[in-house]
Amino acid sequence: MTDELVEKYAGRLTVLRHFDDDLGLLTPASALEFIGADTASDAYLCGPEAFMDMIESAHTGPGTVYSERFGAAAEPVKAAEEEIPAPAAPIEGTVSIRLGSQRVSVPLQAGETLLESARRAGLAPPFSCEAGNCATCIAKITDGSATMRVNDALSDDEIADGYTLTCQAVPDCSIKVRYE
Ligand code: FES
Numbered sequence: 001m002t003d004e005l006v007e008k009y010a011g012r013l014t015v016l017r018h019f020d021d022d023l024g025l026l027t028p029a030s031a032l033e034f035i036g037a038d039t040a041s042d043a044y045l046c047g048p049e050a051f052m053d054m055i056e057s058a059h060t061g062p063g064t065v066y067s068e069r070f071g072a073a074a075e076p077v078k079a080a081e082e083e084i085p086a087p088a089a090p091i092e093g094t095v096s097i098r099l100g101s102q103r104v105s106v107p108l109q110a111g112e113t114l115l116e117s118a119r120r121a122g123l124a125p126p127f128s129c130e131a132g133n134c135a136t137c138i139a140k141i142t143d144g145s146a147t148m149r150v151n152d153a154l155s156d157d158e159i160a161d162g163y164t165l166t167c168q169a170v171p172d173c174s175i176k177v178r179y180e
Contacts, residue, residue, distance in 0.1 A: 028058040030050030070129030093174030114166035137166040
């Protein structure tokens, strides 16, 4: 896909890849070398916090640095203290997850998200913000139901079709989920 874009926008788009294994970790000096004389250009960043912090400190402008930060994972919404109900009986059940050709099942654990269950089962499912914003962790519930703590990414139609944000979805009962 990237190669197609470079070809389509020849002369306007250049893609440079930096592999840490070959070139070492990026440093402010190597970032500055990359920026070169283009200090008036804007920069768009997305990546690990430490990477974005380092580029932001190296890019002194006058161009602007735009960073895509999702912030910390959302805390579960807590009811006011007097409204906290007595703890419910632990739910028993199974979380079954399909990721590509991998199929795993783990016992349901109260309060655990589907993403956490998937990791506990040894899978490495996709995720990014873990705050309900990006939908990178989307999966389809094929049986059962779950409640999302936060949803800033899926439409009502998508939810009605069974899609959920696994980083936010806590199963209500035994559940089957498929990453697509
Ligand atoms: S990882 Fe971003 S919404 Fe779940």
